Amino acid sequence: xxxxxxxxxxxxxxREVAAASLELVGGFxxxxxxxxxxxxTTARRERPDAIxxxxxxxxxxxxxxxxxxxxxxxxxxxxxxxxxxxAQGFGTAPEHSGAVGVLLKPFDPMLLPSxxxxxxxxxxxxxxGS
Amino acid sequence: MTxxxxxxxxVDRKLRDIWLQSREIIExxxxxxxxxxxxxxxxxxxxxxxxxxxxxxxxxxxxxGMFGHRKASSIAGEIEARLEQDASVKDxxxxxxxxxLERALAGAFEE
Numbered sequence: 001x002x003x004x005x006x007x008x009x010x011x012x013x014x015r016e017v018a019a020a021s022l023e024l025v026g027g028f029x030x031x032x033x034x035x036x037x038x039x040x041t042t043a044r045r046e047r048p049d050a051i052x053x054x055x056x057x058x059x060x061x062x063x064x065x066x067x068x069x070x071x072x073x074x075x076x077x078x079x080x081x082x083x084x085x086x087a088q089g090f091g092t093a094p095e096h097s098g099a100v101g102v103l104l105k106p107f108d109p110m111l112l113p114s115x116x117x118x119x120x121x122x123x124x125x126x127x128x129g130s
Numbered sequence: 131m132t133x134x135x136x137x138x139x140x141v142d143r144k145l146r147d148i149w150l151q152s153r154e155i156i157e158x159x160x161x162x163x164x165x166x167x168x169x170x171x172x173x174x175x176x177x178x179x180x181x182x183x184x185x186x187x188x189x190x191x192x193x194x195g196m197f198g199h200r201k202a203s204s205i206a207g208e209i210e211a212r213l214e215q216d217a218s219v220k221d222x223x224x225x226x227x228x229x230x231l232e233r234a235l236a237g238a239f240e241e
Binding site for chain 2: 011012013014016017020021024025056084085086105106107108109110
C-alpha cells in the first residue's frame with residue numbers, strides 16, 4: 001500500500017511540482033488542497049500518512065492550521081512537515097510547533113521524497129508501494 | 131539508460147509542462163513587482179502595495195528555483211528582504227533588482 005501525503009499550499013505551481021515529485025520520484029499517493037481550512041477537512045476525511053504544510057497562506061496560515069490539527073483527536077497524530085521559502089524568522093521554532101521538521105522552498109524535485117522519508121523515518125521499501 | 135535517468139526525464143518534462151502552465155501566475159507576480167517599483171520611484175509606495183509586492187517576491191523565491199531558475203529565485207529573495215525592511219534605505223536597490231529578475235527570466239517561457 002502506497003503511503004499517502006496531503007500537500008496544503010495556496011500556490012498552485014508549487015503544489016503541482018511537489019505532487020509530481022512525490023508521485024513520480026517518491027512513489028507516494030498525493031492529495032492536494034489550496035487552503036488550511038480545506039486541508040483540515042481533507043485530513044479528517046482521508047487520514048493521510050503525512051502532511052506537507054505551507055506556512056505562508058492567506059486566511060489561515062500554516063501555524064494556525066497546524067495548531068488546529070494538533071488539537072484535533074482525529075488528525076492530531078498525523079506527522080506534519082512545514083514548507084516555507086523563509087530560511088529565517090519562523091514565528092515559532094519548528095521543533096516547538098508540533099511539526100516533525102521544516103523543508104525550504106525552493107526544493108529540488110528529485111530530492112524532496114528522500115528528504116521527507118528522512119524526516120519521517122520511512123524506508124524506501126515501505127513507501128514505494130511495490 | 132538507468133531507471134533514475136528515466137525518472138529524471140519524466141520529471142523534467144512534467145516540470146516544463148507545469149512551468150508553461152504557470153506563466154500567467156509568474157508574470158502576474160512580476161507585474162506586481164513592476165507596479166511597486168513605479169510607485170516607489172514616484173515616492174508613492176503604500177504599505178498595502180509593499181505587502182503585496184513582498185508576498186509576490188516571496189512566492190517567486192519559492193517557485194522559481196524548483197523550475198531550475200536558481201539565480202532568479204535568489205534575486206527574488208533579495209527583493210523580498212528589502213521590501214520587508216519597511217521604508218528602509220535599501221529601497222533604492224529594489225528597482226535594479228527587479229530589472230535583474232526580469233532579465234534573469236527573459237525568454238524563460240519560450241518553447
